[in-house]
Amino acid sequence: MKRATRLVHAGRDPAAQQGMVNPPVYHASTVIFESLDALEKASKNPFEGMYYGRNGTPVQFAFESAVAEMEGAFGAVTTCSGLAAITAALMSVAEQGAHFLVTDNVYGPTRKLCDGLLRRLGVTTEYFDPTLSADALEERITPATRVLFLEAPGSLTFEISDVPALAEMAHRHDVTVMADNTWATPLYFNALEHGVDVSIHAATKYLVGHADAMLGVINCNEAHYMAVRKSAAGMGYCAGPDDIYLGLRGLRTLGQRLPTHETTALALADWLAAQPEIARVLHPARADHPQHDLFVRDFAGSSGLFAVVLKPVGRGGLAAMLDKLELFGMGFSWGGYESLILAVDPSRSRTATDWGEDGPTLRIHAGLEDPQDLIDDLAAGLKRLHR
């Protein structure tokens, strides 16, 4: 069946819940077993069925089954945030002396995790240019390399790696391939079909979609599912049932929301590209993006997050532009129904590549507002830059 249909029907079983369309939200810690036999039987596989609140409730299993189906995964693992999903995934392969290869355009807190906690545990992380060829990256593989961690596109600077080629090379060396697939969602990039073993989503963003919950989910192939499940469970990561419910509810309308984010983001990006204040637009779906060919080959669409580099401007002008925007909020996260804008400095979060831009970078999330209203707001903002 087509994706739109599966988004609506995945993970649902009304007959098992008194006919209700949606699964119940049970608030639970203890699960009572009827007999010693039942308890002993459940203990043999504590990750299947109801066992203990931390291991999941019906709404979590429904969410996991739906998300796994969207990316053809063997199983999905829910966590309390996107960062927890990244941590659980990386901890499933971390060991003393291990070597991790991580893309230089990775989400900042992932880099902090690698350079902080994981380094203290004896893991060495090496960052690489996301546009490196498989042959060039192969030279960085050592017998201790355990993971290749990708993020395509990176959520600040939007470079795209050749995921299938890098994954094929990594697998020849028995290296696990993980990717932060938050930007594209399972709808626009099926990471598992492109060779990724473990596809990580900050469900906080488009899956929840309304800026009202923190949630993470990890789609795994069969070889990695149990290790990731045990890693998350072993660290005590679990999400609240109300938040998981919001993730499942958001998933049902993802197929309607994402194309609107996409069209509006492209309208804003195209308009911005023609403005004299803009030095560069960073949007993979535009023909001027350096890896546009990879985007066209591998992605089914683009989401609502992109960036622009302004021509050099003073902080006063920038503040005048941003502070008075009416429709764009300034703040972290993205993927909700509302538009956001954030001044970022990519040079501070990369070590293997030079950023090389002089002007400030603005990361923009196109929400579900009318595109012309958003353009008018940005136009007034660009005028204020010159004050």
Ligand SMILES: *Cc1c(COP(=O)(O)O)cnc(C)c1O
């Ligand atoms: C926001 C984000 C995360 C982390 O998600 P949280 O739910 O905020 O912890 C991870 N990766 C990317 C690309 C993100 O944008």
